[in-house]
Amino acid sequence: xxxxxxxxQAHQPNRLKPYSFFDIGRDPFYEAxxxxxxxxxxxxxxxxxxxxxxxxxxxxxxxEFHIAFSLSGVFIEQAEHHRPDVVELFQELVATGNVELxxxxxxxxxxYRHSGKEFARQVQLHADKLKSVFGIERPRVFxxxxxxxxxxxxxxxxxxxxxxxxxxxxxxxLDGRTANGVYQAPNVQSLxxxxxxxxxxDDIAFRFADxxxxxxxxxxxxxxxxxxxxxxxxxxxxIDYETIGEHKWEDTGIFDFWYHLPEAMADExxxxxxxxxxxxxxxxxxxxxxxxPTSWADTAKDLSAWKGNTxxxxxxxxxxxxxxxxxxxxxxxxxxxxxxxQTSDHFYYMCTKGDADGDxxxxxxxxxxxxxxxxxxxxxxxxxxxxxxxxSEAGS
Amino acid sequence: MLGxxxxxxxxxxxxxxxxxxxxxxxKHVDLSFILPKVDPxxxxxxxxxxxxxxxxxxxxxxxxxxxxAPSETLYETFAEVDRIEADLLPYGAIEETKGRREIARTExxxxxxxxxxxxxxxIRYATESLxxxxxxxxxxxxxxxxxxxxxxxxxxxxxxxxxxxxxxxDWMTFPxxxxxxxxxxxxxxxxxxxxSYDRAGPDSRGWIFDxxxxxxxxxxxxIPVSEYTGTIVTGHYGIxxxxxxxxxxxxxxxxxxxxxxxxxxxxxxxxxxxxxxxxPEFFLEIAAKVLKENRNVRFVMAGTGEKLKPLIEYGxxxxxxxxxxxxxxxxxxxxxxxxxxxxxxxxxSVSEPFGLSALEAxxxxxxxxxxxxxxxxxxxxxxxxxxxxxxDLMAHHIATLLNDDKEYQHAVNASLEDQKNCTWEAAAxxxxxxxxxxxxxxxxx
Numbered sequence: 001x002x003x004x005x006x007x008x009q010a011h012q013p014n015r016l017k018p019y020s021f022f023d024i025g026r027d028p029f030y031e032a033x034x035x036x037x038x039x040x041x042x043x044x045x046x047x048x049x050x051x052x053x054x055x056x057x058x059x060x061x062x063x064e065f066h067i068a069f070s071l072s073g074v075f076i077e078q079a080e081h082h083r084p085d086v087v088e089l090f091q092e093l094v095a096t097g098n099v100e101l102x103x104x105x106x107x108x109x110x111x112y113r114h115s116g117k118e119f120a121r122q123v124q125l126h127a128d129k130l131k132s133v134f135g136i137e138r139p140r141v142f143x144x145x146x147x148x149x150x151x152x153x154x155x156x157x158x159x160x161x162x163x164x165x166x167x168x169x170x171x172x173x174l175d176g177r178t179a180n181g182v183y184q185a186p187n188v189q190s191l192x193x194x195x196x197x198x199x200x201x202d203d204i205a206f207r208f209a210d211x212x213x214x215x216x217x218x219x220x221x222x223x224x225x226x227x228x229x230x231x232x233x234x235x236x237x238x239i240d241y242e243t244i245g246e247h248k249w250e251d252t253g254i255f256d257f258w259y260h261l262p263e264a265m266a267d268e269x270x271x272x273x274x275x276x277x278x279x280x281x282x283x284x285x286x287x288x289x290x291x292x293p294t295s296w297a298d299t300a301k302d303l304s305a306w307k308g309n310t311x312x313x314x315x316x317x318x319x320x321x322x323x324x325x326x327x328x329x330x331x332x333x334x335x336x337x338x339x340x341x342q343t344s345d346h347f348y349y350m351c352t353k354g355d356a357d358g359d360x361x362x363x364x365x366x367x368x369x370x371x372x373x374x375x376x377x378x379x380x381x382x383x384x385x386x387x388x389x390x391x392s393e394a395g396s
Numbered sequence: 397m398l399g400x401x402x403x404x405x406x407x408x409x410x411x412x413x414x415x416x417x418x419x420x421x422x423k424h425v426d427l428s429f430i431l432p433k434v435d436p437x438x439x440x441x442x443x444x445x446x447x448x449x450x451x452x453x454x455x456x457x458x459x460x461x462x463x464x465a466p467s468e469t470l471y472e473t474f475a476e477v478d479r480i481e482a483d484l485l486p487y488g489a490i491e492e493t494k495g496r497r498e499i500a501r502t503e504x505x506x507x508x509x510x511x512x513x514x515x516x517x518x519i520r521y522a523t524e525s526l527x528x529x530x531x532x533x534x535x536x537x538x539x540x541x542x543x544x545x546x547x548x549x550x551x552x553x554x555x556x557x558x559x560x561x562x563x564x565x566d567w568m569t570f571p572x573x574x575x576x577x578x579x580x581x582x583x584x585x586x587x588x589x590x591x592s593y594d595r596a597g598p599d600s601r602g603w604i605f606d607x608x609x610x611x612x613x614x615x616x617x618x619i620p621v622s623e624y625t626g627t628i629v630t631g632h633y634g635i636x637x638x639x640x641x642x643x644x645x646x647x648x649x650x651x652x653x654x655x656x657x658x659x660x661x662x663x664x665x666x667x668x669x670x671x672x673x674x675x676p677e678f679f680l681e682i683a684a685k686v687l688k689e690n691r692n693v694r695f696v697m698a699g700t701g702e703k704l705k706p707l708i709e710y711g712x713x714x715x716x717x718x719x720x721x722x723x724x725x726x727x728x729x730x731x732x733x734x735x736x737x738x739x740x741x742x743x744x745s746v747s748e749p750f751g752l753s754a755l756e757a758x759x760x761x762x763x764x765x766x767x768x769x770x771x772x773x774x775x776x777x778x779x780x781x782x783x784x785x786x787x788d789l790m791a792h793h794i795a796t797l798l799n800d801d802k803e804y805q806h807a808v809n810a811s812l813e814d815q816k817n818c819t820w821e822a823a824a825x826x827x828x829x830x831x832x833x834x835x836x837x838x839x840x841x
Contacts, residue, residue, distance in 0.1 A: 025658030
């Protein structure tokens with residue numbers, strides 16, 4: 001009988017406004033403040049507030065109910081600014097002791113390949129944020145943006161002091177082995193890798209409300225039975241928090257599903273454990289050897305959601321290569337603004353894939369097409385370059 | 397005159413040219429325009445405008461009756477016909493039509509009548525639309541039907557009028573001109589602003605090519621807007637050079653100004669529809685070449701069209717996205733703002749009958765680097781030129797203007813001087829001369 005490890009990701013990017021050529025050199029503000037506020041409000045009303053209240057109720061009614069969250073730094077920042085009530089609910093939930101917060105890069109970014117130093121800075125910044133908002137010490141478990149994972153990164157993350165790291169359980173990498181447990185990269189000392197069970201996670205994240213799915217509607221009881229029948233030590237169900245109420249609206253029965261889940265699990269004898277408990281209790285099943293980066297995004301489960309076309313590769317490269325110049329200028333606001341433009345969503349919006357992946361990308365895209373996403377980003381980037389150059393000259 | 401576009405209802409340069417030419421020509425001749433659509437609130441002194449969407453009721457009834465009578469279709473007037481379904485757009489990017497129209501409206505806003513006079517004009521002219529022109533775009537899917545209806549209706553309207561010659565503009569009006577000539581025996585002048593050769597390349601064949609060729613063959617005088625287009629008329633279309641008289645377009649003088657750029661780099665501008673004819677890919681390659689040597693320059697591609705998305709990706713591929721900017725469609729005010737900060741204008745058109753935009757840029761004192769395959773190259777004779785495909789030379793020209801201040805100032809002065817000669821008045825005088833020399837008409841001033 002496996003245990004169940006549930007982790008929710010909550011994140012909101014700072015979407016850019018339609019920043020035109022005519023704004024370059026004139027307008028140092030790149031973000032669509034109204035849009036970002038409106039989306040945060042909408043998602044708060046549909047998900048963050050009611051779902052977190054539900055979690056609080058579940059924790060109270062079922063002391064054995066344990067879950068984990070990763071809250072991106074930019075999300076916490078937006079919520080502090082526009083929705084303090086959301087922050088308070090999370091604080092209350094974390095204070096119950098039933099919730100583990102895990103670590104990520106503050107800006108939900110993709111900078112590791114370019115700069116380990118910048119990556120480490122963002123991880124530390126996120127830890128500092130968690131400490132100041134939730135009063136917790138540095139998390140023991142790390143997850144990278146959209147569950148990006150590969151050996152080299154695992155080694156680096158271990159070097160930052162983490163004991164566990166989350167990863168997509170990519171079938172090709174598991175090579176027939178179960179995702180339900182912990183593995184280890186070949187190049188680490190002791191860091192444990194928790195592999196996501198993509199089928200049981202996507203049953204909730206994607207198929208839950210699909211009337212064409214033979215298992216629809218999915219009840220908590222049925223789901224608990226599936227979990228109980230799984231092999232392995234722990235079933236890792238990792239999903240977006242926004243699944244509850246936003247990606248899947250209330251009328252799909254998603255709240256009802258979660259409301260009954262702890263009870264259904266108890267009936268089946270399944271225990272809830274957090275990622276740290278997994279690290280402490282589960283022994284390593286084997287080597288998980290991932291050379292090229294994997295992620296939980298798209299059907300390709302690689303970096304193609306952010307680096308799949310020339311627009312994305314150019315944009316990511318050009319924002320990251322500003323690092324040395326930006327850091328040479330002692331201006332916290334500029335550093336923050338530059339860092340926010342590293343948020344992976346900017347590049348996600350530039351994706352030109354079709355089919356089901358394309359549908360998911362366009363669901364999230366605030367722009368008419370990936371091309372606008374690219375144009376606005378590059379125009380804003382051009383302005384940032386100019387400001388950085390001006391400030392560099394002024395300083396020298 | 398028979399026209400297809402006329403301000404404020406315009407799609408591209410044709411309407412602008414018809415207005416400029418019409419105004420200047422009306423000082424020499426009595427001028428009457430028949431157009432598919434007019435805006436009754438827009439009046440031009442001494443030019444009578446008749447829109448098939450604003451006709452007196454009885455005329456509409458009469459024309460509709462005659463149109464209903466079975467007769468040959470457009471093509472059958474001059475050729476044997478096999479029918480194939482096709483979806484053709486005469487000037488490419490239809491998506492722009494709406495936006496373009498909006499510019500036109502703002503542009504002409506100062507010229508429109510006050511409401512009371514506009515209302516009076518409406519009562520005088522507009523009572524009913526010919527069904528074919530009641531709705532839809534001038535260049536929609538049904539352009540063939542519209543061209544046919546325009547031919548028949550114009551011929552009927554011309555019957556009741558007194559005139560000495562027929563002057564038509566581009567292929568949409570050629571069949572109508574030919575029909576009126578057949579009815580009345582009056583001489584026919586066809587004005588060539590743009591050919592299917594320009595828009596679709598030398599291999600283009602089809603009904604538009606045929607309409608163009610037969611129209612020019614039937615004409616007594618063919619006026620291409622440049623020597624360049626003249627060579628296509630006589631060479632590609634095989635028209636008798638004896639009746640071909642190229643006359644350059646003019647440009648309405650505009651009030652120009654300069655704006656301080658908000659960034660330190662120089663600015664090179666491309667302005668036009670993003671279609672193969674305008675050579676936007678060449679501009680991108682030119683930009684990539686210039687940027688390899690000099691990062692202190694920004695390139696702007698203003699306009700939209702079916703090539704926008706591929707061009708954006710191509711720009712990213714060339715790694716120039718932070719120096720090469722797309723603006724999408726811009727209204728006239730934004731275009732002027734852009735011109736006011738531009739340092740070099742680049743027009744690498746594959747085939748450009750005239751190229752008014754380069755002349756407009758010259759009015760702003762912007763030196764142009766233009767393709768030899770353009771009519772405006774004959775006017776801006778001292779502008780740096782290259783074959784449209786010669787991106788190395790184009791890039792060299794741009795680099796020269798950007799790096800060499802003396803050369804740059806020289807080019808600015810040259811373009812300011814060159815454009816001074818390009819007036820509609822001069823064009824109108826040449827047109828009148830051509831009427832007199834080729835049609836044996838005496839036009840009294």
